[in-house]
């Protein structure tokens with residue numbers, strides 16, 4: 140039985156694009172994105188940080204794919220001149236000898252991640268505006284222009300023959316007893332469109348659960364979604380910092396704490412915080428009233444903060460698979476070799492860093508058939 144495409148990828152965020160680039164050297168690829176602009180959901184609403192891989196559960200996909208993805212991403216940036224900078228990050232503790240710093244240091248040693256411990260004096264020399272008792276310095280943490288990165292992924296996928304259909308919403312997919320190819324119903328800007336593919340790859344981010352249900356994945360295999368919004372405030376004026384400044388991460392790794400990141404233009408922003416949402420309220424609004432909460436969190440490590448320089452900026456929504464009272468969960472990659480489907484659930488941070496490693500993972504999975 141023949142099909143129009145070897146692979147149909149649903150979702151043109153950074154992960155769908157990375158997978159489209161990877162698989163377009165193996166076979167024909169169709170990528171469908173509901174919006175006109177690629178990467179306009181979570182992939183353009185994040186901190187644009189290339190994470191070192193310090194935080195994740197030992198042996199988890201988040202850990203291994205972040206470590207691998209970081210190397211692949213730095214190589215990619217150098218090779219294709221994607222604006223990026225290994226600016227380095229400080230994780231600051233307010234109490235001396237905080238056991239959380241020991242744990243992170245131990246983990247870094249085990250994983251071979253470079254990490255230095257700075258005392259208050261070293262910290263003062265390097266970051267005079269920061270108040271803390273001690274800090275860990277991670278030199279391999281960096282920042283990236285995620286838009287240039289996604290443009291490069293798209294360009295390379297298209298050059299290798301991938302068809303990237305914008306304004307094309309995936310509606311449903313099914314297989315029949317007579318034909319193992321996926322019959323796929325789409326809605327394009329010109330109206331309904333049907334096609335077929337041997338493999339169905341679901342990279343729909345916050346809508347991955349809906350896409351999985353609409354392609355017949357059993358409800359027992361679809362993890363619950365707990366959307367969790369993170370807001371950002373920009374900080375006008377010159378940056379008071381040279382590095383990214385992070386407090387210690389939140390309990391259960393719900394978030395990494397309201398941190399200071401710099402973009403490649405040197406503009407500082409603070410965030411994201413964590414706010415669990417009802418799944419029918421996925422708005423990106425940043426309420427100005429959050430300023431007080433931000434100011435008190437930031438003052439713990441940046442006492443000279445001028446609250447008036449904080450302006451509501453943007454928000455992103457993490458597609459979490461656990462709620463506030465549950466333990467942190469891993470990426471959930473549901474592969475069915477027989478059915479030829481791959482569903483990616485819960486691709487929250489470090490999904491940007493891990494994107495090229497997720498693409499390698501997808502390639503290995505579809506090549507095993």
Ligand SMILES: Cc1cc2nc3c(=O)[nH]c(=O)nc-3n(C[C@H](O)[C@H](O)[C@H](O)COP(=O)(O)OP(=O)(O)OC[C@H]3O[C@@H](n4cnc5c(N)ncnc54)[C@H](O)[C@@H]3O)c2cc1C
Pocket residue numbers: 149150151152153154155156171172173174177178179180181182183184185186187188189190307308309310342343344345346347350368369370411454455456457458486487488489490491492493
């Ligand atoms: C606040 C925040 C901060 C973060 N910071 C970082 C960071 O600093 N570093 C890092 O490594 N990671 C970070 N992340 C995580 C990272 O942004 C995500 O892991 C990554 O962007 C996920 O990409 P994706 O392609 O899986 O999802 P998305 O970007 O959400 O893409 C999914 C796409 O699927 C499309 N889609 C959905 N349904 C359909 C349909 N039916 N038909 C067609 N298209 C559909 C959507 O329109 C969307 O474009 C952060 C995330 C958040 C929320």
